[in-house]
Every structure is written in C-alpha cells, then in structure tokens.
Amino acid sequence: MTLSMVSIGLAADGQPLHIAISKQLKEKIETGAYEPGERLPSEFDLGVMFGVSRTTIRKAIANLTQQGFVTTQRGRGIFVTEQHKISFSMANPLTFFDVALKQQGYEGRVQSLRFQLTQATAEVARKLHLTDKTAEVYRQEKIYYADDTPIALDVVYYPKAIGAALGDQLQQGFTYSTLVRQGILLNAAKVSLDSIPATYELSEYLSVPLGMPLLVFNYVAYQGTPRRDSGGNRQPAVCGKTLSRSDWTCYTAEIEVDHPELNFLAENS
C-alpha cells in the first residue's frame, strides 16, 4: 500500500514522497488551482487524497511553508500565501527603512522592545572604535512592521553619548531618520549581507516558521568626513544588525567601477 502509491502519478524517480507531494501542491498553487488566501484541504484529507500518512503530508507542507507558498494556522487550516516583496536600497539613502516602506505603499511602524545601557561586547567595541574595553553602550532591540506584519528585527548599538542624548526619540522612530533629524549626518557605512535560518525565538518575534531564511544586514555607520584612502577622521555613530524576513524583503544596489584591478587580472591569467 505504501510505496506502490508512487506509481499513481507521483514522480517515479528517487525523490522522497513528501518532495513529490510538495511539488504537486506547489504547482496547483502556481497555476491558480489554489488561489491566494484560499484554504487547502486539512492534513488528514490531504493524506487520504495522496494515500500517505499525515506525517508525510506534514513534511510536504513544512517545505511549502518554508518556501513561502502557504502559511499554517492552528485550529484553522493551511492557507495559500499572498506574495509581497519590499526592496531596500543599500546605498541611497542609507537604509531609511521608513522611507522605503512608504515609497512602496506600506505603512511603516516600529516597536521598541528594549533600550538599555550594557557593557559593549568585543565586537561592538571594535566596530564603534571604543578604546576603553569596559565602555558601555546603549543596546536597542526593535521590530519593524509593514502594515502590521512584522518584517524585521533590528539590534542596534549606540555610543553612550548618543544614546543618552537621544534615547527618547530613538525609542519611537526609525534609527537613521531619527539620527538625521537630530543633526547627526551619516555619510558612510560598512555593511555585509548574510542569511540564517530563523531560530525558535526569532520565529516567534517575526511570526515565521522555524528555519525560514532571514536576511542579516550588518552595518556600521559613520559620521564625519571620510577619506577615500580608508584613513580619515570619520567616527562610528551606530552599528548593529537587521534581521529581516526573506519573504518580504530584499536589498538592491547599483554599482559603478573604474577597473583599477584590470592589470592584476591580466597578470594572473
């Protein structure tokens, strides 16, 4: 009864049953047989339909959930997701989350979870150019919403002076906009982009399933006059990381190069 079911229309190659089922359901969603917002049959019914156990159905659904095709709601059912995607420019302006949200038709909102003075970790001290190893910094955790959907968790570190002076404003608004409005010009940044699966805690903060990919935007932003030769007297004003839902966000950039490295390449060809 079990593996013989593979022959009734599922793929006959080596792929697992739950993968084959996942693909069938995915195709039904993409062709519109199941429309956005629509409820799928229950796990039990799907099991009957495909002739497999509920466990196998659950693995297939977990796959679709992680790819963003469906969302599950306990006690209610499995629903086809409506797609969204908000793009954030990496350079221009310097990560004004709120501006980007508004431009793309969403209402941006911030919920500050924590704002407190703590001792800087070694990494934060290095990024903020703190020579005192026991220096304190302000650590802020906040969640960004787009139309009531949590899309990102921001963990920000401020030097003590900035955090103390702007604590109230920082707890209410978006980081960059607040700093700029208070006269702190951020004109340079070092950033890196990465991706991790949502841990259990993150999955609860951002209302995503365990393991959903999150984009990790690490940044150190500087004020002052930067120098091209990477020296200069610029001064870090803030650093942190933004963990954003990959089903809602992406980062864009436009690049222009002069190609001083052409010689290098030619030499190593």
Added chain:
Amino acid sequence: MTLSMVSIGLAADGQPLHIAISKQLKEKIETGAYEPGERLPSEFDLGVMFGVSRTTIRKAIANLTQQGFVTTQRGRGIFVTEQHKISFSMANPLTFFDVALKQQGYEGRVQSLRFQLTQATAEVARKLHLTDKTAEVYRQEKIYYADDTPIALDVVYYPKAIGAALGDQLQQGFTYSTLVRQGILLNAAKVSLDSIPATYELSEYLSVPLGMPLLVFNYVAYQGTPRRDSGGNRQPAVCGKTLSRSDWTCYTAEIEVDHPELNFLAENS
C-alpha cells in the same frame, strides 16, 4: 515516561521538546564538549540519552543541521561542522569570485553544467535590453567550488553574440574574469540580494540539507559608458543569479552618501 522527562533538566516553559534538545546539543558544541569534526552519538543513542523517540531527536538534529552546526552522513553518523566563511565584495571588483576565493586562501574551481542557446524569457529579455521578443540567448549553469566544496550555483545569460564568440572560454572559467580578459569591460551593474530555502534540486547540487538558506545574488552587468542620469548608452553584457550557500558566503559593501535626500526627510518629519 514521555512528557515527564521535561523535568529532568530540559526547559520547563512552553517550547517544544525538540527545540530544548536542540539547544542543549548546540551549547555542547559551542562550549567544545563536542569538537569540530567529532561524531555525535547515534540518533538511537541520543533518543535514549534524552528519553525521547528517534523522531524527536531527528527534529532536533534537523534544526542544528539547518543552522550549520552539524552535518549528517547516511551510514556514518552526525558530525560537528567546521566553520568557514568567504566574503565577497559587492563592488570592487565587480564580483570576481575567483579573485575573492584566492585572496582568502581557497582554491576556486568552476564546473560548467550546461551551456546552450535558448529562447530568452521575458525577464531576461528585459534585463539584457533585447527588443526582439523571440531573441535567443546563451544560458549557462555552473557550480563554484572552494577547495572541492560546492558553494554556489550560477545561472548566467549572455546575449547571443557574446555567447557565440566566447563559448569555449566561458565554459572553463569564472564569468567576470573571462569577460574582462576578452576585452569586455564591465563597469556598472544593478544587483539585488535575497534569500531562499534550498529546494530539493538545489540541495543536491550544493550538498546542503533541504531548506538551508541560500543567498540569491541577482545581477545585470553593463559595458560601455554609463550616465548618472540613468539614461546613457550603456549596454547589458550579462545577467543572471548566483545562489550561494549561506554557511560559506556573505556579501560586503562600503557605502558613501552625499545626502541630497536630507531635505526630503526634513519635509516629512
């Protein structure tokens, strides 16, 4: 026997058993109780140790696998992962994968999977500025290796002229280096970064577990003289996407801004 085991040291709060077990194992790995490369007890033995079923252990291990702490090998066991991370600059030079690899001590290698003439999709035609809707392009799929570990799958599209002229070279080397060496200067690009969970096929190409986060680097690279006003006569020479393992790769950039948008912000405050 089952849920009462929660009291023997596992978290007593609302989190699932497999999460609590996952955290315990993660801590043992991070503190060095299990060292990199070391084999963990078998799933059966772990089940006995924690007093849970094998299914629950498997969920815990799946979580650790996805976070990159362990890798599983059928018939051999569960092994603690040794960490790697290769960073790629987004701007300077323009994604010379091979150069970045070499600079960070890895031997870069390319395996070309496919290289064939196909009809351009609407998206590719738009990106390559093809006015003819039935135009053909060369489509290449290749895998990037760092010291024999597959770290990225690149899907590249070339205009017919470039692909036909450079087919042989393109099939052997890295895209950008090959183009530059053939006199095609790429001095501008539009890129975007995204993340998706590995599908079944991708997980096989890149030797990662199903659902592992992959970084998606979308790019359109231009040759010619670009104009600041986004017009100009620059010409797309290549477009595509690089899907890279997030446990091995990250993207970095340095940003400088002039802040012409300050006025805009002040107006909307």
Added chain:
DNA sequence: TAGTGGTCTAGACCACACG
C-alpha cells in the same frame, strides 16, 4: 462539540558505510 494544526511515540523498511 467537532475539526484543525502542533507535538510526540513506537515501530518498520530502506540505502549506505564500514569492517
């Protein structure tokens, strides 16, 4: 009360690695 998804169990068979 009935139905749903979330969690967990106990047991089975398979493919693969190793001795």
Added chain:
DNA sequence: GTGTGGTCTAGACCACTAC
C-alpha cells in the same frame, strides 16, 4: 553482517478555532 541516517506509517494527546 552490523550500525547508521533517511523515509514512512499508524496512532495518540494537546491547544486552538469555530460553530
């Protein structure tokens, strides 16, 4: 052959939603 992880089953209890 023995042990391993990969897959799948059948059944249970729970928390939650809706009627």
